[in-house]
Amino acid sequence: MALIKSISGIRGTIGGKTGENLTPLDAVKFSAAYGTWLQKQAGNKASAKTIKVVVGRDGRISGLMLKNLVNATLISLGIDVIDLDLSTTPTVEMAVLLLKADGGIILTASHNPKEWNALKLLNDKGEFISQEEGKSILDIAEKEAFKFAVVDKLGKIQTNDNMLADHIAAILKNKMVDKKAIAAANFSIIVDAVNSTGAIAVPALLQGLGVENVQVINAEINGHFAHNPEPLPEHLTALSREVVAKKASLGIAVDPDVDRLCFVCEDGTMFGEEYTLVAVADYILSKQVGNTVSNMSSTRALRDITLKHGGEYFSSAVGEVNVVNRMKEKQAVIGGEGNGGIIVPDLHYGRDALIGIALFLTHLAKSKKSAKQLRNTYPDYFISKNKITLETDIDVKSIFEKIKKKYKAQPVNTEDGLKIEFDNDWVHLRTSNTEPIIRIYAESNFETTADNIAMRLIKDIQEAI
Numbered sequence: 001m002a003l004i005k006s007i008s009g010i011r012g013t014i015g016g017k018t019g020e021n022l023t024p025l026d027a028v029k030f031s032a033a034y035g036t037w038l039q040k041q042a043g044n045k046a047s048a049k050t051i052k053v054v055v056g057r058d059g060r061i062s063g064l065m066l067k068n069l070v071n072a073t074l075i076s077l078g079i080d081v082i083d084l085d086l087s088t089t090p091t092v093e094m095a096v097l098l099l100k101a102d103g104g105i106i107l108t109a110s111h112n113p114k115e116w117n118a119l120k121l122l123n124d125k126g127e128f129i130s131q132e133e134g135k136s137i138l139d140i141a142e143k144e145a146f147k148f149a150v151v152d153k154l155g156k157i158q159t160n161d162n163m164l165a166d167h168i169a170a171i172l173k174n175k176m177v178d179k180k181a182i183a184a185a186n187f188s189i190i191v192d193a194v195n196s197t198g199a200i201a202v203p204a205l206l207q208g209l210g211v212e213n214v215q216v217i218n219a220e221i222n223g224h225f226a227h228n229p230e231p232l233p234e235h236l237t238a239l240s241r242e243v244v245a246k247k248a249s250l251g252i253a254v255d256p257d258v259d260r261l262c263f264v265c266e267d268g269t270m271f272g273e274e275y276t277l278v279a280v281a282d283y284i285l286s287k288q289v290g291n292t293v294s295n296m297s298s299t300r301a302l303r304d305i306t307l308k309h310g311g312e313y314f315s316s317a318v319g320e321v322n323v324v325n326r327m328k329e330k331q332a333v334i335g336g337e338g339n340g341g342i343i344v345p346d347l348h349y350g351r352d353a354l355i356g357i358a359l360f361l362t363h364l365a366k367s368k369k370s371a372k373q374l375r376n377t378y379p380d381y382f383i384s385k386n387k388i389t390l391e392t393d394i395d396v397k398s399i400f401e402k403i404k405k406k407y408k409a410q411p412v413n414t415e416d417g418l419k420i421e422f423d424n425d426w427v428h429l430r431t432s433n434t435e436p437i438i439r440i441y442a443e444s445n446f447e448t449t450a451d452n453i454a455m456r457l458i459k460d461i462q463e464a465i
Contacts, residue, residue, distance in 0.1 A: 003021055012026065013115045014061075027066055032141075032146040033138070035074050052099070053101060054092055055083050056083075056088070056091065056106055057087065058107070058108040059086060059199075060107075060108070060256065061114055061223035062117045066117055066119075077147075078154060081158070088201050089108060090259055090355075093126040094166070094350075097348060098166055098170075105122070106257065111229050111256070114223055114225055127350060164201055168354065171208075174358070175346070176346070177359060178365065188246065189214050190250075191253075192236060192238070194225050194227070195219075199216055199221050202252060202353075209361060211361070229255055236270070239253055243266065249266055251263065265372040265375060274381075275299070275375060276356060277294060277338065283359055284359065291311050291330045293314045293330060293332045294315060294316070295322065298315075299381050301378055312330070317415055317416035320337070320350070333346075338383070381445060382449075384440075384451045387440065388438045390431075394465060396438065399465060403429065403460050417429050426442065427442040428442075
């Protein structure tokens, strides 16, 4: 069906034809290219030490098969593997730092359906590789410029079952996390683990925070996702029903690799994935003045909250690595993406639902409010999120040029696709890093206005095509 090579890694559907899907041969080729790139990075030091790579996977059906291929390929290059097996994206990122590894590979297609999987590649800081580094790896793969190790120089695989505990321990020690306040609040929480590794990670974290009343739905880790794994309102109806039925304090939903986070209020309504970052930033900024960053497709509510606390807000192109780079540049104290991705530099530069949960619950406990009451303290903006599936021969650049020309009277930002400002409203058009689509996000104070702006631009795109 699809093989996408991008800043977000090598992502594709399992099975089918080599080069067009994520087949075993493709997994071996790109793993070998990544390992070769790491060896080149090490240069002369490579002979003096053995390169170490952390590998972890989410609960997808294809995860074990893919992990075995990746691990075997890396050791065939003479690279040692630290195998976390079932894990989360932020745990693998933390493991690279804590274990002083040279890189990491996370086997997850994040929010994509079960037929997808991916190799997400990390550098020695536990951060996603840059676009330039990604190009180097793709070039090595294209040329098949690999040199495998002789039998006496093969790498070794070491399993590590401690990293989730170490990750949670680091969260519990974070100066902004208040375990006592959370435990005293006596929260009852329903977790939707969407049949992946959140079923292990989130309850373990909540236990560490002193939350005793926890129920997990979709808890079996089998990769047969009970619903579309993207944590959007239309996919979380079962969680909403369960929160209301059990009279829970709130619901927590994560995606399969636990880097995205959203909440359900006690009345079954959505807190709003866009407002996950807003609420966490509000808490952090109440304790320390600082700057914030989110991507161009995220709500302007973060800007409002940042200015209220005396900080400066900055936007970046979409993509975690772009957000991280802007955060470092502007020395942001909190940042992330409006899809429920929280990045707390004090812990690590990666989206992390687990630190997000700990900070949100601290904020909620200290506020003495219910989840619904807390949500009502924030400005109401509505984002209409839409997409158009692309045929392989569509020239997106020419489409965007036509639209840019049509709206030349409006302020237009071309840093990442096309963002057009309409007084207090905006629309952002961009191709996805993870799917063959154009995303169309529009925001306004009114839901119907946001929808109407999005529909108008969808019509413009269709006419341009």
